[in-house]
Amino acid sequence: MKTILVTIGDELLTGHTVDTNSAWMGVALNARGFSVDRRITVRDVGEEISEAIDEAFSKADVVLVTGGLGPTNDDITKKVLCGYFGTTLALHKESLQLIEEFVSMRGYPLTDSNRNQAMVPIGCTPLLNRMGTAPGMWFDHNGKVLVSMPGVPYEMEYLMSHEIIPRLAERFHTEKVLHRWVITQGIPEAFLADRLRQFEAGLPDFIRMAYLPSQGVIKLRLSVYGATPEQEMQLQSKAAGLASEIRDVVVSEQDESLQQIVGRLLTEGQKTLALAESCTGGYIAHLITQIPGSSAYFKGGVVAYSNEVKVALLGVNPATLEAHGAVSTQTAAEMAEGVRKRLQADYGLATTGIAGPDGGTAIKPVGMVCVALASHDKIISETFRFGKHRNNNIIRTANTALGKLIRELLS
Secondary structure: OEEEEEEEOHHHHHOOOOOHHHHHHHHHHHHOOOEEEEEEEEOOOHHHHHHHHHHHHHHOOEEEEEOOOOOOOOOOHHHHHHHHHOOOEEEOHHHHHHHHHHHHHOOOOOOHHHHHOOEEEOOOEEEOOOOOOOOEEEEEEOOEEEEEEOOOHHHHHHHHHHHHHHHHHHHOOOOOEEEEEEEEEOOOHHHHHHHOHHHHHOOOOOOEEEEEEEOOEEEEEEEEEOOOHHHHHHHHHHHHHHHHHOHHHEEEOOOOOHHHHHHHHHHHHOOOEEEEEOOOOOHHHHHHOOOOOHHHOEEEEEEOOOHHHHHHHHOOOHHHHHHHOOOOHHHHHHHHHHHHHHOOOOEEEEEEEOOOOOOOOOOOOOOEEEEEEEOOOOEEEEEEEOOOOHHHHHHHHHHHHHHHHHHHHHO
């Protein structure tokens, strides 16, 4: 069964909005055995939307459309779908009731634009959107399926998870897909590939191996499509062998983010964490608090961007700053220990560095960062050198810091 994604919106083509919907749908569909064959992105132009639907129907069994269902004049997807399927709009009372509750909860009156969002094409199956004001719409067409969803990511994700994927699973047969994961941190992709060259050569033909890199983190995925029980056992064995082969850089054998790993390990060990961030500017705290329940193990953090704050709130010795500078292993160590004591946590994690693009010197260039981890009985502080791109340096520093904490928790 083939699936094509159609994303609608001028903003997707101008680059003002990044299409995260397609990535999310690809992962969710693949996990259930559906093959996503291609993605088509078009402007908010009726003729182009219709042409995209024609092209998708000619090549796929399922067409998933996102975007263009909002209350503004440039949201024309419903109008285009009415023309395409030869129908008109009618009020869907259940959707209207949800919309009334939604806007009332936020203290707003119901407007004509809100009411119009409850109008759906006659002949479609409306899909109740409990996260927003635009219902999804399911169309059966010559033995194939088109589903139109809002482009707001969390609304799309709700409809996909609770309505669309379950219905597709009932409608279409898919082969069993199995993935096993090994997550690494702190090793470049080329070095990792060299270490795993012999392992990859020994994989059976039915197991596919993929490298999924991001800043400082590489997810290794072993996959089997249409797995038999024997192949499933071999996949499990190979995944265990893969982790054993590179144990020194492995931080997890599940598909999870670094902040999820940290949360899981801190919870299991009943430990707490405090952060002192300079060059990362609170980014690590943002990652940590993305995880529900993080208040159980995250005490809080200090964004100590200036030396004055490092001294006043973290207890960094002015003599240390004078002798070694803000970007040094010595300062990072005092920041980590200071925040650990100040917030009475089991672990203190600190970052300081030169994110760029300016501020570097010959001795301390852009991309030089120091990361320190303090516990009750020791302090570990190291220097790393990344690149010249500010955002990449911030993300790499955060991932490096989390990786350092994970290794300590696993030791």
